Amino acid sequence: MPGTDDATKAITAAAVDSFADTPDPRLRELLQGLVLHLHDYVRELRPTIQEWEYAVDYLTAVGQKCDPTRQEFILLSDVLGVSMLVETVNEQGGGTESTVLGPFHVVESPERESGDNIDLMGTGTPCVVSLRVTSADGGPLTGASVDVWQCTEDGFYDVQQPDVQPLGNGRGLFRTDDEGRVWFRTVVPSHYPIPTDGPVGALLGATGRHPYRPAHIHFIVEADGHRPLTTHIFVADGPYLDSDAVFAVKESLVVDFAQVDDEDRAREYQVTAPFRLADFDITVEPATDEDAR
């Protein structure tokens, strides 16, 4: 019987069965699960042929918008809450909370030394970020890498403004010292809209959603024998903390970027007062056997 539940379930069974001989058991599991969930969606929502064609065209446009510095599929995953969910199901608890990678980790960060200024533009509110990386037991982690990237005071990453910003502006790859510490100079990042000139922007427009993310600085922290951590810190007094377009805000990651007027402390950090100071401790979890798979 065409269109009945029996007819549709026969198609699902055949598609699931087609992957039965997949040599890699994890790939088999991921694909058979994908077929089951996609088919449930189709059975429940019953997209018309025209809606299916629209979806095909939409996904094609998302793929074609991607280039070496633009990742529209990550953006789509982000605005559907999928990126944040994947981060969250992979947390083990105990360490600093993780959050989404986002679409702008697309070029290698230049190696920098503690104290360096990652702001190459000279415009914006001077800011010092001071981090301390420890293991779950509280012991400092020496030589951990801390990859940093952020936007300017105007809300753009270097790769979005190749004619305005030098590549590497707002980026740096640091290593922690004997006390697990690293600090750097920068400017306070702005809240900003995710790129809206592509299919994801069209989706937000059609659904009445704003494209803004609250101001933040990204980190990837990697230390020997520990799970890599991808996270941000958010500027505590900025807008959109309660309606991030990509659902990435966690309470524990909202950090006070305190104003410092003291001239001596400014000199200590090689900036001029007043400046903003963000102090944040990062804890990474020891690696487990499962991480090696």
Place this chain on the structure above:
Amino acid sequence: MPGTDDATKAITAAAVDSFADTPDPRLRELLQGLVLHLHDYVRELRPTIQEWEYAVDYLTAVGQKCDPTRQEFILLSDVLGVSMLVETVNEQGGGTESTVLGPFHVVESPERESGDNIDLMGTGTPCVVSLRVTSADGGPLTGASVDVWQCTEDGFYDVQQPDVQPLGNGRGLFRTDDEGRVWFRTVVPSHYPIPTDGPVGALLGATGRHPYRPAHIHFIVEADGHRPLTTHIFVADGPYLDSDAVFAVKESLVVDFAQVDDEDRAREYQVTAPFRLADFDITVEPATDEDAR
């Protein structure tokens, strides 16, 4: 609590809620359902960050493989059984069964007259296809359009071999006569592999699936006041009828391409004996109010 079911369900609720103000209620329903099903998949299969990154890269590659004559996302939908499922949930029963559009309906078929030969190459087993289009009550439909496309005896569509086949080879847009009839000359199509030089081919390779489709001829039939029908007929004596890579075979669409040795009948159809003759009746359903949405 990071990673717990409560934490993941809060993300899902926020993502569903973000679409609450979508002006178009159908778009809202499709997107909120998509979020729910995608999130269920992530919660159940728990992809690692690396697996998620692989999926992003894979979907990007699928999109970038597409061009005006190559539709890799339709191919992906096809091999996951999604295309066939969408066709099936949209059937109302009563008419000829539908099946997938496939990725090769990418150029306009040239207008042709009944009796024309759509084979412009002159190689292959001569074949006549004779169709009769009726409404659900059995009455013949005059002036219905019948869009035809098929591969050569070697298993390639015109757009796959731009240096070998003239564009329009194996394609034709016909209209039915006063009796609802249309016939055309062609060659018997071959079974063939779906294109394997892209990400979908890599997926089939990694999962031990063969890429073959049984031999078939595609039709889209459109008649005033009736639902458009997208279907194929399959050559009854060919291989892969029971393991079509895209799950599109339906028993009612398998047609005997009978050998005819009679010289008189060959002359009647302007071919030379022996030739193959496929006779197929197509019934389309009257349009419903729902079709207009």
